[in-house]
Amino acid sequence: MAEPTERTPAAAPQADGVSEAAASPPAASTARGFRFLGEDKSVHKALGGGKTADVLLWKDKKVSAAVIGGATVIWLLFQVVEYNFLPLVSHVLIGALAVVFLWSKGTAFINKSPPDIPQVQISEELAANIVKVLRTDINQAFGLLREIALGHDLMKFLGVIVALWILSEIGSLCDFLTLIYAAALMLHTVPILYHKYQDKVDHFAGKAHVELRKQYAVLDAKVLSKIPRGPVRAEKQE
Structure with a gap:
């Protein structure tokens, strides 16, 4: 009688393959480390999407070049x-x-x-949308200032103080128009550079973020925790 064929060796690679696939998650689901914009948020989406994001990311090169050229002419x-x-x-x-x-x-x-010559008119819907966006941003800014004034978040307080100090130092070195022009140049260069080198920037930013958290923990333990804070709001207690 012919000996039965051994199927165990053939099944072993398949089992090993299944176990390896189960042990290692897909590349898309692995953790990507520290991200400025979050795990699933692109630079285009962070800039609001639409035409504005296309211009800032140089997807529409003619419009982007026209904006930079116009800003340069005005500054000159x-x-x-x-x-x-x-x-x-x-x-x-x-x-x-x-x-x-x-x-x-x-x-x-x-x-x-x-x-x-076309007749240019601002529609009521466009004006309402602009006012709505401005209202939301202004309310968020007022809410942030209120939280800082009440002493609820020392980290935000320190961040705003540092940002305002840096802004005052920059303002003392150049006038308002030059500052606006520099901001326009940065808006048309920093996002596209970050989009191109996002992995490298996030890698170094992650290391800096970890180190800053360590330093803040030391500062909080030695200094900030001893500073009396404002009363916690009722909704947070609930």
């Missing part, structure tokens, strides 16, 4: 040429209106249709 006119705001706006409007007026009148002599 005010800082280098030393134009004042009202004269600049008046001269630009005078030139634009003169060109359009002569263009419209000139078409009558060459038998061509006048320029099609």
Whole structure:
């Protein structure tokens, strides 16, 4: 009689494969460490998505270049040429209106249709959405300031103090227009650089975050825990 075929060795690799798959989770579900924007939030989504995020991430290169170019021209006119705001706006409007007026009148002599100038109006829905967004942001800022003023969160208090101090130091080194121009350049460079080198930045930021938490724990144990805090709100006690 023929000996029965041994199937144990053939089944072993399959069992090993199943055990390995069960032991090691998929790559997509593994922890990715410290993330500035959270585990499942992209840079595009963090910037609000839509057209604004496309411009800041240079997905629409023409619009992004136009924004940077326009900001550079405005900064040069005010800082280098030393134009004042009202004269600049008046001269630009005078030139634009003169060109359009002569263009419209000139078409009558060459038998061509006048320029099609669209009628620009701000819709009620757009105005309401802008006010709604501003209202939400302002209320959140007021809520944060209230929490800090009541002494509920010392970490936020220290963070705001440091941020305001840094802002005051930057403001003492340059004027407001230069600060706005620098902010515009950063908005068009930092997000795209972070998007490109996100893993490396988050890796080093994670190490810095761990070290800061250690230092804060020491500071809290020696100093902050001894400072009397404001009363805790009723909803937190519940």
